[in-house]
Amino acid sequence: MKDEVMTNIVSLLESDETFAEIVEKILREAERYLCTSHAAVLQVSTDGKLINTVISYAGEGELPLKINNIPKSKFLIGSDELKCCATGRCSEEEKYALEAFGVRSSVVVPIFINDSCAMYFAVFDVRNELCFDKVRMQFIRDVSRIIQSIAQKKVTNNSLLSSYEVLRDILSSIGSGIMVFDKHGDEIYFENDVARKTDEVRRTIQKCVKERVIRQDNAKKPENDEETETERPIEHYDPESGLWFEIKFSDLTWIDGSAVIVCTAVDITQKKKNQQKIEYQANNDFLTGLYNRMKCELDLRNIIRDAVCSNQKGALMFIDLDDFKHINDGLGHQYGDLLLQQIAAGLQGIPGLRGHCYRMGGDEFVVIVKPEQFIGISKIIKNVVALFNRPWYLRGTEYFCTMSMGVATFPDNSDDVHEIVKMADMAMYDAKRSGKNRYNFYDGSKNHNTVQRLDIENNMRQAVASQIHEFVVFYQPVVDTVTKKCMSCEALVRWDSKALGFMGPGDFIPLAEYLGLITDIGDYVLEEACRQCKIWNDKGYKDFHINVNLSVVQLLQQNVVENVGRILSRTGVNPRNIVLEITESFAINDMERVLKIISGLKALGPRIALDDFGTGYSSLNYIKQLPLNIIKVDKTFIDDIVEDEYAQAFVKLIVDLSKTIGTQIVVEGIEDIEQYNLLKKIGVNYIQGYYFGKPVPANQFEFEYLGKVLNDNK
DSSP: OHHHHHHHHHHGGGOOSOHHHHHHHHHHHHHHHHOOSEEEEEEEOTTSSEEEEEEEEEOTTOOOOOOOSEEGGGSSOOSSSOEEEETTSSOHHHHHHHHHHTOSEEEEEEEEETTEEEEEEEEEESSSOOOOOHHHHHHHHHHHHHHHHHHHHHHHSGGGGGSOHHHHHHHHHSSSEEEEEETTSOSEEEEOHHHHHOHHHHHHHHHHHHHHHHHHHHSOOOTTOOOOSBOOOEEEEETTTTEEEEEEEEEEEOTTSOEEEEEEEEEOHHHHHHHHHHHHHHHBOTTTOOBOHHHHHHHHHHHHHHHHHTTOOEEEEEEEETTHHHHHHHHOHHHHHHHHHHHHHHHHTSTTOTTOEEEEETTEEEEEEOHHHHTTHHHHHHHHHHHHTSOEEETTEEEOOOEEEEEEEETTTOSOHHHHHHHHHHHHHHHHHTTSSEEEEOOGGGOOOHHHHHHHHHHHHHHHHTTTTTEEEEEEEEEETTTOBEEEEEEEEEEEETTTEEEOHHHHHHHHHHHTOHHHHHHHHHHHHHHHHHHHHHTTOTTOEEEEEOOHHHHTSTTHHHHHHHHHHHHTOOGGGEEEEEEHHHHTSOHHHHHHHHHHHHHTSOEEEEEEETSSOOOHHHHHHSOOSEEEEOGGGTTTTTTOHHHHHHHHHHHHHHHHHTOEEEEEOOOSHHHHHHHHHHTOSEEESTTTOOOBOHHHHHHHTTTOBOOTTO
16 A cells, blocks of 8 residues: 555656645545544744644544644754654653644654755644554655655746745745846846845845856857756855855746746855864864864875976975973973964964974974975074074973974975875984984985884883883993092993894983883983992992982972982982982973972982083073082083183183082083093083093992092093
């Protein structure tokens, strides 16, 4: 029976009868198959608030249902799907609504015309609680779609305009504007309420129809001289209202037989905004507003292609922040996010870079230098370096965060997107490994080996996970400039990898910091140095002390003071014989926090040394505030000190300062007797460097240096 009924209903699609006549027949056929008491097509009022019966059918012996001016909010309808209700299987609110209509169950399906819900197809039963199976539910959906197709056809066909009066109301209740023009677009035959009452809709339709007529008049006629009845919708922006509309045209025959243009305008402003939002989210980094990795690869592909075609060059700069993790871990992610936003704004502010800066993720940025800017790449690089050599202001406080950068050029190095990014990344890592705060150009002749880097990373992770026994501590003597006696030493880590062999700190420390493994390694070095110091103290060298460098990552751990205290207690060393070295870069950031940490460490007993002094941005005011025992002058001031009067003056200034504030001076990097004699003359207390000895294992250090007066030929 279902097939017979559906065949009869489908056959009505080609009927020339009025909409009301066709739908009444459909309702009769549907009721015959479903065996319900009532079926109806309901209309939404013009203001979208009320539901009224348009066409209804009642089974034999049944009275018509009165569904007129029922508030839409209280009617049993869903948003865009079939809604099924029965008194025994629904909420109290739905049950109340059913009883108000005098029915025990209902099934309601929305009917859309021009993407707007204009009507509903509904079946009711006053006797029974409907419990339809999937087949009957699908039948109801199919019938609603057929009614929808007929209604849509009538809307776009002028026969609807001369049919049942209520269908005129349907056209006016539709959310889109509809206007009918003569074939020249001059005379208006019909316009619905939306077009008549909304200036921007009426203005848009008239403008688009005029443009279409002009376009068709100027276009060359097809050979068969036949025009296409329908065409693809166009999108139109109305600048006066700021709204977007989707415009559809149809060429039809009007009631009097004349050719007309039917134009429909649907407001798609929200759709466009959603599209723009989705596109923005897909291409932009939510934190900084810069383009993201996906957009970078897309833009880079197009820029490289154009550069190859025009025989020009461009470059890609890969930037990674130095020690960004310190700010994130030590100050909190809100400070880290603020810094990333400032860096993004700073990069965008460099001439020639706006719109070509990307955040690849984390603390990594990429800048594309297009061919038209490539001639000035030296200036661009200089501006980027200058950007990171100044302090960043985070909520009223100065912080320093430098960067390491790698530069690869296209198409010289490669014309492949992924290869160029990888080459710039490798050049950046070389810059980081060379000491950070610098940049490198990719150089293929250096035979960069990514596989080797991955081997180092994997083996380092395994070494740290397996109790860090592969890492060994060497000791370098610190010598009294007057007596030449070895009074102390500095503990320095080396990696004796079973898989990769012996490596110095320059080969793995930058990567350990990059991977976040330096804390475990640093804690291990501190504990080993404390144990060794106690052994030598117990052998009679009671005043001998060992300097241990604490990485910035260690210092920024929330429990750094407690952790150091546990190591001192566990090893039993005299805390006074341990000197904790902190780097100048740590000391100049967030003075309040730094003072709290240093004071906490000093309260445990160790002495505090400021390492690498002179390489950063410290002022004498910083030195005055910090509770220091020792200042270690970086070797960069010593390399040319014999000839460099500025370096001599700088060291002399620090010596004088140390006497004023009561600290000792250690100068690193002494390699020859001229340097030694000059520093001794200036008044430096202690020196450290290859002139007296390189870092060696503990047993060798004990034999050659421990408590001994060293000769000049050491």
